[in-house]
Amino acid sequence: MSIELNADVGEGAGADAELLALVERANIACGWHAGDGAQMRAALQACRQLGVAAGAHPSFPDRAGFGRTPMQRAPQDVEADLIAQIAGLQALAAREGVRLAHVKPHGALYNQAARDAALADAVARAVRAVDPGLALVGLAGSELLAAARRHGLQPLAEAFADRAYAPDGSLLPRGQPGAVLHDTKAVLTQVRELVLHQRVHSTAGWLPLQADTLCLHGDGPAALELARALRAQWPRRPSA
Template sequence: MRIDLNCDLGEGCGDDAAIVPWISSASIACGGHAGDEATMRATLALCRTHGVAAGAHPGYPDREHFGRRELDLSPGALRETLLAQMARLRAVAGAEGVRLAHVKPHGALYNRAARDAGVAAVVVEAVRAFDPALTLYALSGSLLAETAAHAGLRVAHEAFVERGYGADGHLLPRGTPGAVLDTVDAAVAQARALLRGALRARDGTKLAIRADTLCLHGDRPDAAAFARALREALGNDGVAVLPFGASA
């Protein structure tokens, strides 16, 4: 058994250097919600050193709210900012000798593209125009994942080890009971359930969640210890942690 373990990095709110050795893929903020050339360069260098796949993590251009507020951008404006952010990271990656492997939308854009056909179409079209060989990371089973697959993009269905799920298979809203799994033990148990296809919602409903990649958040205070514990638990279970699509 194998799985990709990914983390959003270069956002200026975590100890990236301590996290990168324990993951297999990193989605790097590229100037929209966070990040600049210096943070991109530092995170790409970490990825190169540790053999971690690097990807772009574009979001709404709203640094004040960290990309967690939906913006009513026109399709053209959204496409333009996505292309600009991805190009900015690719330029730095080229200088660092790193090839980009994927794109993962950030925050409010990620969530909106999961349910809004128009936004999903813009995200998919922007990625295809930028580099159709890139994998698109999308919420498992979402409209974005479906739209990308129909457009011929490679899709990694993403599941979350530290977020609770409702009976509808969607993530529980932050702030509601069970929305965030605070302990390593709970997250490891959820990762194991996802890999076995035995995940249950908070109310006990059995869920069918496809998991090509598991996400953990780099802005947790304990993110580095969390990543290490999860990686070691997966290793003890005989699960190989590899970038999505990489050869074993």
């Protein structure tokens, strides 16, 4: 039994190289919530050297709020925003000899597109416009995955190793107590249930949940420690 770990990188957290050695998939910030060209290039180079699948991590235009500020933007504007971000990273990746594998929206965009079909369609249209071969990563059971299927993209269902869940399967808002799991034992327990039993414990009991990839937030202070603990129990896939 194995798991695929993904991590958000290129956000200035400082431990990207060490973290990328422990995951199979990387979501690289495209500069609109964090990061810059140099950080994107460094992440792409590390992905190439370590055999990690590289992907774009686009967001709302929100550097001040780290992409976590909810926004109401017209779907056509979101589509244009994402095309600019994904295509920009793709051009840089081509110069580094890397082919992008996927797109995972960031922060508020990710969470809003999980519930809003029109917004999810805008995301999927943008991905398809840049490269229909890119997979679209979204919250398991969300509108984002449904949009991926509607637009002929490969959907990758995601669960979170270090986030708590609400009863409807959404992520508990970060402002609520316990929304982010910092305790290594709690993270290991959540991952074990996800991998072995395809379920997660929400604030109201167990929820069935099947995922293709598990996210570990790269900007968390304990990200590297948690990744090492997970890899001690679930070794990195040799094919990565």
